[in-house]
Amino acid sequence: MRNTARKIYIALIFIFLYAPIFTLMVLSFNASKTRAKWGGFTFKWYSALFQNRDIMEALVNTLLIAVISSLVATVIGTIACVSMSGMKRKTRSILLGITNIPMLNADIVTGISLMLLFISFGIRFGVGTILLSHITFNIPYVILSIMPRMKQLNPSTYEAALDLGASHTTAFFKVVFPDLLPGILSGFLMAFTMSLDDFIITHFTKGAGVDTLSTKIYTEVKKGIKPEMYALSTIIFVTVLLLLILVNMAPSGKNEKADK
Amino acid sequence: MSKELIHLSNISKSFDGQMVLDDLNLKIHENEFVTLLGPSGCGKTTTLRILGGFTSPDTGKVYFDGQDITRIPPNKRQLNTVFQKYALFTHMTIAENIAFGLKIKKKSKSYINDKIKYALKLVNLEGYENRMPDSLSGGQQQRIAIARAIVNEPKILLLDEPLGALDLKLRQEMQYELIRMKNELGITFVYVTHDQEEALTMSDTIVVMNQGYIQQIGSPESIYNEPENAFVADFIGDSNIIPAIMIEDKLVSILDTRFACVDTGFGHNKPVDVVIRPEDVELVEPDQGTIQGVVTHMIFKGVHYEMEVMANGFEWLVHSTTMFPVGKQVGIKVDPFNIQIMNKPESEDEEAAAIDI
Numbered sequence: 001m002r003n004t005a006r007k008i009y010i011a012l013i014f015i016f017l018y019a020p021i022f023t024l025m026v027l028s029f030n031a032s033k034t035r036a037k038w039g040g041f042t043f044k045w046y047s048a049l050f051q052n053r054d055i056m057e058a059l060v061n062t063l064l065i066a067v068i069s070s071l072v073a074t075v076i077g078t079i080a081c082v083s084m085s086g087m088k089r090k091t092r093s094i095l096l097g098i099t100n101i102p103m104l105n106a107d108i109v110t111g112i113s114l115m116l117l118f119i120s121f122g123i124r125f126g127v128g129t130i131l132l133s134h135i136t137f138n139i140p141y142v143i144l145s146i147m148p149r150m151k152q153l154n155p156s157t158y159e160a161a162l163d164l165g166a167s168h169t170t171a172f173f174k175v176v177f178p179d180l181l182p183g184i185l186s187g188f189l190m191a192f193t194m195s196l197d198d199f200i201i202t203h204f205t206k207g208a209g210v211d212t213l214s215t216k217i218y219t220e221v222k223k224g225i226k227p228e229m230y231a232l233s234t235i236i237f238v239t240v241l242l243l244l245i246l247v248n249m250a251p252s253g254k255n256e257k258a259d260k
Numbered sequence: 261m262s263k264e265l266i267h268l269s270n271i272s273k274s275f276d277g278q279m280v281l282d283d284l285n286l287k288i289h290e291n292e293f294v295t296l297l298g299p300s301g302c303g304k305t306t307t308l309r310i311l312g313g314f315t316s317p318d319t320g321k322v323y324f325d326g327q328d329i330t331r332i333p334p335n336k337r338q339l340n341t342v343f344q345k346y347a348l349f350t351h352m353t354i355a356e357n358i359a360f361g362l363k364i365k366k367k368s369k370s371y372i373n374d375k376i377k378y379a380l381k382l383v384n385l386e387g388y389e390n391r392m393p394d395s396l397s398g399g400q401q402q403r404i405a406i407a408r409a410i411v412n413e414p415k416i417l418l419l420d421e422p423l424g425a426l427d428l429k430l431r432q433e434m435q436y437e438l439i440r441m442k443n444e445l446g447i448t449f450v451y452v453t454h455d456q457e458e459a460l461t462m463s464d465t466i467v468v469m470n471q472g473y474i475q476q477i478g479s480p481e482s483i484y485n486e487p488e489n490a491f492v493a494d495f496i497g498d499s500n501i502i503p504a505i506m507i508e509d510k511l512v513s514i515l516d517t518r519f520a521c522v523d524t525g526f527g528h529n530k531p532v533d534v535v536i537r538p539e540d541v542e543l544v545e546p547d548q549g550t551i552q553g554v555v556t557h558m559i560f561k562g563v564h565y566e567m568e569v570m571a572n573g574f575e576w577l578v579h580s581t582t583m584f585p586v587g588k589q590v591g592i593k594v595d596p597f598n599i600q601i602m603n604k605p606e607s608e609d610e611e612a613a614a615i616d617i
Contacts, residue, residue: 156347159314162334163341164361164412171335174360178351 021237028230045231052228058216061127062196065212069134070191076135077142077191078184082176084143085150096147103140110137111204118205125207133205134195141194142187149183189247197240262290265415265448266311271320273306280306281317282472288416288450293442295451295459298469299495304452307469308418311450312341325415339416340409344424346401348393354380354404355389361412379407382441399430406441416448423458435461456496460484468492484537489602493535500536500577503604505529512601515572517551521599533602538579540598543569549591555584 028046032039049055080099084092102110114133123129153176161171177184199214206215213236217229266288273281281303288294296304309315310322313334322330329337340361349357355376362372380386383403393401402422409417419438423431439462442449453459459466460480468475468483468491476488487493490501504514509524514534526532546552553571560566565583569576571592584590 154345154347156343156345157349159312159334160341160343160347160408161349161360162314163312164408165335165364166360167335170364175349178349 024230025234028234045227049228049231058211058213062212065130065134066192066195069131069138069195070188072135073138073142073191074188077139081146081150099140099143107200111201115204126210129205130202133201138191141190145187146183149180153179186247189243193240193243265290267323269321271317273317280472293449293464295463295466297459297466302469303472304469308420308452312418313337340412340414341418342405342409342422344420346405350393354391358408358411375411379411383407399426419451421453487535490533498538498577502534504532504534506532515574520596522596523601531604533604535600536594538577541578542593543584544591544593546589546591549593551592555586555588558586
């Protein structure tokens with residue numbers, strides 16, 4: 001009895017969580033243009049999507065921005081973690097607190113602040129400003145995922161490498177970096193995901209005529225919802241889902257091995 | 261004595277305004293097993309880190325084979341360290357761990373392979389080449405850490421409490437292993453520990469440290485039998501440390517009772533501390549003893565009985581193979597040779613600095 005209740009409860013939660021997305025996915029395969037009735041299964045919205053030049057351009061922008069911004073953020077975040085680990089405990093925890101704030105900050109505030117900053121410095125809006133914004137909001141996520149690994153690190157391993165004759169650079173890349181790698185990878189993937197599905201900050205920092213997928217969907221939907229957008233949203237959802245699964249698998253696999 | 265290899269000269273170091281080492285001087289000779297012994301915070305690890313090059317002293321110089329190496333970084337020093345928590349590279353196999361230093365020195369492949377074989381044989385872990393460090397026990401990891409250090413043929417091996425994380429049985433086994441390895445390798449070992457038994461078992465020379473000062477340097481026997489101050493006496497083994505008056509040469513008044521002793525040169529009627537090891541206190545019939553007392557505690561310890569005897573207001577710790585039951589009246593006798601006289605420190609600072617050479 002209790003077991004059945006438990007199962008129903010879980011089922012309800014999943015229905016509430018995923019019914020909207022499921023509806024969207026189903027509609028993306030609906031041959032009929034109206035949402036009201038099922039006109040048969042089709043891939044035509046998907047093919048229409050890939051023939052739409054505006055959307056393809058937005059896709060390229062999105063991927064470009066996601067790749068570059070997460071790469072740059074990963075490099076900056078890694079360096080930040082390494083330097084912070086050398087600081088005194090108190091300074092480090094203050095700094096970590098400060099780097100965490102942007103994650104808690106409302107996206108709209110971050111977006112508007114960045115927009116104002118770009119305006120006051122006279123920077124022209126475009127892909128560059130989106131890129132800068134994405135790097136900015138990605139860094140904290142990278143730090144968040146590397147720092148725990150940094151703390152687990154045995155400080156003696158670095159010294160041991162020096163002791164065995166390695167230079168500081170060799171010691172870092174041969175000994176510290178491999179230990180940090182799972183954290184760096186999951187930080188990169190997290191940043192990539194964040195960049196991929198960001199709308200608000202992009203919306204405020206993009207120039208006219210430049211679009212990422214999320215802002216493109218937004219403008220298209222304003223004009224009236226086309227089924228291509230269902231297809232596009234489905235693709236984005238599935239991509240982000242896959243990335244999230246990757247992020248969660250990468251570090252846990254390593255940890256199990258280390259815990260043994 | 262053999263050639264001098266290391267000379268720490270007037271080394272001082274403080275962290276955040278707190279003095280950790282104060283004007284420390286120490287010489288280490290070739291092929292010596294030197295143990296830096298002291299409670300935590302006494303500066304022993306800092307001394308080792310200064311030797312390894314991981315910490316630089318505020319003042320003073322480090323000489324290696326007559327050359328000043330104070331400013332030389334760790335990767336350019338001819339010594340290797342075995343770290344407290346092993347510090348193996350967890351993403352590399354055992355063979356890769358051991359080869360790390362040799363690869364950096366660009367040794368040939370066959371040379372490296374020979375060295376790995378030799379080192380694993382030395383630490384009794386043949387055939388472990390392809391295992392990962394995580395799959396080894398603590399004791400085995402410690403051996404690999406030693407193997408990784410010695411393949412580089414250092415002139416000195418620094419060991420920072422290497423047995424601290426092992427259980428008692430394994431620790432005793434490893435003590436003999438370390439002595440064997442040292443004899444086989446013929447190099448100098450500098451060993452840091454807070455375990456006095458470890459120090460007594462393995463060392464040629466023990467350096468007892470406290471509060472950043474060296475308290476006494478000597479062989480295990482001399483440190484144990486002739487501690488130079490109350491700290492050393494108290495830290496090394498159990499002991500009775502009793503305030504006393506040196507009446508004249510070879511005569512000391514302990515708890516208002518005159519005892520014959522063998523020390524001279526302390527002056528007349530001078531307050532001193534005496535150290536008497538519990539195994540040197542003889543319990544006899546009351547009329548045969550120098551002082552009379554009553555047994556207050558008795559525990560069987562295996563090899564001996566540990567008893568406490570209240571006599572003239574002092575609780576004497578006694579180790580004896582003969583048992584005296586609690587409540588029994590006994591006499592206490594001490595052989596003059598077993599009474600060790602020490603100068604009394606006049607202040608706590610002086611106690612720490614008592615042997616500031």
